[in-house]
Amino acid sequence: MDDLQGASRFNRRAIKVDAAQRLVLEAALPGRVEMVPLGQACGRRLGEPLTVTCDWPPFARSGLDGYAVRSADTAQASPKEPARLRVVGTVAAGKLASATVQPGTAVRIMTGGAVPEGADAVVMLEQTAEALEAGLPAVLVKRAALPGQNIAQPGEEFRRGSVIAAPGTLLRPGHAALLGTFGYADVPVYARPRVAVLATGAELQPVEAPLAPGCIRDSNSAMVAALIEQCGGVPIQLGRLADEPEAVAAALEEAMLQADVVVTTGGVSVGDYDVMAAIIRRIREGRSETGVEADEEPANKLLFDKVSMRPGSPTSAALMNGKLLFALSGNPGACFVGFELFVRPALQRLQGSEPEASLPAQVTAKLAADFDKGSPHERFVRTRLYVHSGIIHADPLAFGKSSMMASIPDADGLIRIPAGSSGAESGALVEVVLLNNRIL
Amino acid sequence: MDDLQGASRFNRRAIKVDAAQRLVLEAALPGRVEMVPLGQACGRRLGEPLTVTCDWPPFARSGLDGYAVRSADTAQASPKEPARLRVVGTVAAGKLASATVQPGTAVRIMTGGAVPEGADAVVMLEQTAEALEAGLPAVLVKRAALPGQNIAQPGEEFRRGSVIAAPGTLLRPGHAALLGTFGYADVPVYARPRVAVLATGAELQPVEAPLAPGCIRDSNSAMVAALIEQCGGVPIQLGRLADEPEAVAAALEEAMLQADVVVTTGGVSVGDYDVMAAIIRRIREGRSETGVEADEEPANKLLFDKVSMRPGSPTSAALMNGKLLFALSGNPGACFVGFELFVRPALQRLQGSEPEASLPAQVTAKLAADFDKGSPHERFVRTRLYVHSGIIHADPLAFGKSSMMASIPDADGLIRIPAGSSGAESGALVEVVLLNNRIL
Structure with a gap:
């Protein structure tokens, strides 16, 4: 024999x-590596390192709708004695200011607008009230503004030349935002x-x-x-x-x-x-x-x-x-x-x-049921995964025959039962290979 | 004011x-709902309940390559005194047997072959040896085979009419195997x-x-x-x-x-x-x-x-x-x-x-760093997730301004910091909205 x-x-x-x-x-x-339009790049892997093409933001940007002011002008402001500033202009998004901000004045500014010269803070619209100053438009500011308040400084988020993503990176929707921002209408992907x-x-x-x-x-x-x-x-x-x-x-x-x-x-x-x-x-x-x-x-x-x-x-x-x-x-x-x-x-x-x-990502998880089948070879057991109080639990599906198709679509992972072991007990920590496109 | x-x-x-x-x-x-070819169905959601179209397996199927035998013939078999069975035929996959299994005989069978009449067990090829019996082909079996051994019985995996998947199910590669098995060349999907x-x-x-x-x-x-x-x-x-x-x-x-x-x-x-x-x-x-x-x-x-x-x-x-x-x-x-x-x-x-x-799936996770920013409104903080010893940890990315684009592609989830809270301390359990296509 x-x-x-x-x-x-x-x-x-x-x-x-x-x-x-x-x-x-x-x-x-x-x-x-090939070039594809930005709209087709997500889900693909980046083919070359892509870098930031300009400091970002490219100019001092207002974070909200309100008034660009000189913070010193508001230092004494209170709800009872608001600072009264003359409104000398407007910055619409995409436009430059029609005036600079001199002492005692303010400029109306929209979210994303370029903060005009002279201003060092933006006051939220909701914290102001319209008023008149000698018959001309003015604004009341009831609290002291801090220097830099509600302004994103040039280069604060990104420095020109820094790497957005390395080759091989799987591109996700968030990358589309970055690549669009820095002008990558076409993207090198594998x-x-x-x-x-x-x-x-x-x-x-x-x-x-x-x-x-x-x-x-x-x-x-x-x-x-x-x-x-x-x-x-x-x-x-x-x-x-x-x-x-x-x-x-x-x-x-x-x-x-x-x-x-x-x-x-x-x-x-x-x-x-x-x-x-x-x-x-x-x-x-x-x-x-x-x-x-x-x-x-x-x-x-x-x-x-x-x-x-x-x-x-x-x-x-x-x-x-x-x-x-x-x-x-x-x-x-x-x-x-x-x-x-x-x-x-x-x-x-x-x-x-x-x-x-x-290689497939792997995590440790707590076995939710006994698995009593040993094997002289490492065994991969399809499992569901669920989270309870921050702990990942692996609940094995259909131990039985590997021909069982029913549980393939339901599997979130594959428990690795080590070779030669006699299985594993409920509560034991086990290694689990995560299956793609699965979230817990 | x-x-x-x-x-x-x-x-x-x-x-x-x-x-x-x-x-x-x-x-x-x-x-x-529309019909698409099976090859285009994955990633789509099922439009109608699909059912099993025949008992599965449709016939008694051999689970491996070897010999179909009558288990009673092997009851006394041992390595020293193997059972000697005359080989009277072959079942190739996709074909029916050329002979039934009478007492004292065996039929060579391949993985997936239809077990011939008379046989009630399949013995693995590696546990047999070829031999001769009065000058004709025979096989030596050195261990007793159990009735049903290595045979999948008809209907063992699926019963005709049972539901494969309900409408709205996101179809995955495992579903493709099931739908292919039951003859769904076209699939109703939303x-x-x-x-x-x-x-x-x-x-x-x-x-x-x-x-x-x-x-x-x-x-x-x-x-x-x-x-x-x-x-x-x-x-x-x-x-x-x-x-x-x-x-x-x-x-x-x-x-x-x-x-x-x-x-x-x-x-x-x-x-x-x-x-x-x-x-x-x-x-x-x-x-x-x-x-x-x-x-x-x-x-x-x-x-x-x-x-x-x-x-x-x-x-x-x-x-x-x-x-x-x-x-x-x-x-x-x-x-x-x-x-x-x-x-x-x-x-x-x-x-x-x-x-x-x-709704997006949500899990509890252990906060990996202090988050000290309270808010009168519920706050969603982008976070990486990682698993250590079976416990999911949430490591917040860039607390700061919501305009920060850099961390969007890196986020695995969104931590929910409840309204009115003063934040949360490292080690606290927090609720995390999982982001799509992310695995831990």
């Missing part, structure tokens, strides 16, 4: 998840990686077909395509292929021509029909796709063909024709975990994210 | 944030609301222009458009308008014709040039936009024109021609808060989200 079939057949050596992630991030390099998606398995039918006996519909392609979009990639769905190594190898070669990354689902285990396992093995053994011995070309290189984890241990990754190839499990739960742990970081890195920042 | 100008001018009555949100959610009703964006203010220049004296660039339109996209809406940027009530009123009327919602920025305070304040006042006073007295038409109705909050107290909302109009502050920080608290919930509700679920 020593010659167990799986072991003898493929001789795969499992590596740890962290090591596999490092190999992926070493192989994935930032792609090309190109969206093109990612081919290919499902293998003779049992797969298209989604729109009625079910034939023994068959199921290809649901992984739709899920993987949605995950790719979520990562900023452009999914290219290439459909389904039966389990024929030559046909699949040819389809992969073709896919590599039009895509930056190729993701396959299914066919990675040890079965007779596991076509992706066969193709990955060829790469491992240094044979080219055409069956001819390859030289030391690093364009074809195995990264890993087994990961010490549940679910998804046969998840594989390689370079093929210089492009990244991910062979994910056909089991939906394992496919999902494989994508989150390996494909998502690669797609972030291709868009300029720093290696460490490309 | 009783007749303070702001008060006398507009007589606005502040309402609390929660009350304002309720008014918005009462006025925003779910829009129309239409993306069309949202017109209009900036007011004579000081505003287009982003691409060099800065003129006293002027700034319109950065709010780009930020608001990006926020609208993030909410699933379609932004329609209508540009900038000077502070002329008739021109702005006409532009709004025009915008209402092509959009489901209109968002303006700027011009909501008490200044002489605050054009949106004037238009909102007309609605409050029941005058139509053309100056003619309106009847009791609920198509034009003030929701609120002052909110007891900082920043953004002049934030206003109304129905105009039956469409939602949000007049946000021109100050970027206040504009951002107004969008998150009022516009985002409205856009979620228009896409079928339940009223309560349309």
Whole structure:
């Protein structure tokens, strides 16, 4: 019984998840940068450092509607004896003042207006009253204004030349405000990686077909395509292929021509029909796709063909024709975990994210229920997260079989149950990989 | 000094944030539903309940590669005396078995294959060895198989007719897997609301222009458009308008014709040039936009024109021609808060989200620094969030002026400092509104 079939057949050596992630991030390099209009930049990653183009604010700006005054003129003001200032002009937003502020005078100013020469404070409209001074317009100020009050000084928020955001930064709506302020009508961003998606398995039918006996519909392609979009990639769905190594190898070669990354689902285990396992093995053994011995070309290189984890241990990754190839499990739960742990970081890195920042964010959380299933391999358990009194709780979803699809859309994170442990007890602190686009 | 100008001018009555949100959610009703291909459904909200179309799995499915056996045949198996079963056929994925499993026999089966008649267990390939039995193929099984082992029974995961997701559910990649499995090649989703964006203010220049004296660039339109996209809406940027009530009123009327919602920025305070304040006042006073007295038409109705909050107290909302109009502050920080608290919930509700679920998620967190600024109004302070030992910490960004744009892209949430409080001390538990697309 020593010659167990799986072991003898493929001789795969499992590596740890962290090591596999490092190999992926070493192989994935930032792609090309392109210019897009500001309106299309959010959700993309910045391609070059962008800097502040002028001191900000560019002039002394009023923070509210009211009167620009000389604070010294109001030093003695009180509700009973308000300062009475002659109103000598107006500053509308976008215009310069019609007059400077001399002692004993004030200028009406709007929010965002340029504070006129002579003034060193702005008094809020609501704290003033209109009046007359020798038949001419005046204003009553009932409290002493402090020098600088309600004025944003030039350069107070930003200094020209300082960095707005570094390359690789994921641009958010707040960045749009900054880039608009500093005149970036076009923005350099990393190109969206093109990612081919290919499902293998003779049992797969298209989604729109009625079910034939023994068959199921290809649901992984739709899920993987949605995950790719979520990562900023452009999914290219290439459909389904039966389990024929030559046909699949040819389809992969073709896919590599039009895509930056190729993701396959299914066919990675040890079965007779596991076509992706066969193709990955060829790469491992240094044979080219055409069956001819390859030289030391690093364009074809195995990264890993087994990961010490549940679910998804046969998840594989390689370079093929210089492009990244991910062979994910056909089991939906394992496919999902494989994508989150390996494909998502690669797609972030291709868009300029720093290696460490490309990995999924991870937090500690308090386990809300016992998890009594140990495993010789690290286990990733889908979980809901909720917060109670400032503490994050992880409530595991459907412990059971990794094929259980029902809980995939409900998962906020993946609890990492360490290898060899006998599980974890309710109340224990556990590490949780956060899933994208999820808020607690 | 009783007749303070702001008060006398507009007589606005502040309402609390929660009350304002309720008014918005009462006025925003779910829009129309449209069909989109499965590949475009993620990120959209489901328009109709979708149900499971067949029991799942549809047949007894093998969970792995190995041999389908009768468990009784293996009851006495041990590593020293393995059960020896004759291999009478194969089940490839997508095919039915070539033979039934009679006592003393086994059938080779692949992951996902339909378990043949007669078999009640699947033994993992790695736990078997090939052998011969009277010169014919056989397999050695070294451990007793349990009945049902490695088999997913029909209907085990889903029952036909059960609900996959309710209307209003935000569709995620995991839903794509479920919808694909059950044959939903097209998916009913709520239409993306069309949202017109209009900036007011004579000081505003287009982003691409060099800065003129006293002027700034319109950065709010780009930020608001990006926020609208993030909410699933379609932004329609209508540009900038000077502070002329008739021109702005006409532009709004025009915008209402092509959009489901209109968002303006700027011009909501008490200044002489605050054009949106004037238009909102007309609605409050029941005058139509053309100056003619309106009847009791609920198509034009003030929701609120002052909110007891900082920043953004002049934030206003109304129905105009039956469409939602949000007049946000021109100050970027206040504009951002107004969008998150009022516009985002409205856009979620228009896409079928339940009223309560349309509000931004909120968690308690531990304050990581003193916040010593009290206020007569509830205050929303932008904050970073981080997790340490399972506890969420809120580290406030730039306390200062709400015009500070620098921290908007860095904010993970908004700390709610209650009205009238004198702030909050480091270590206190505070409520935090989570910002979209942020993970801790």
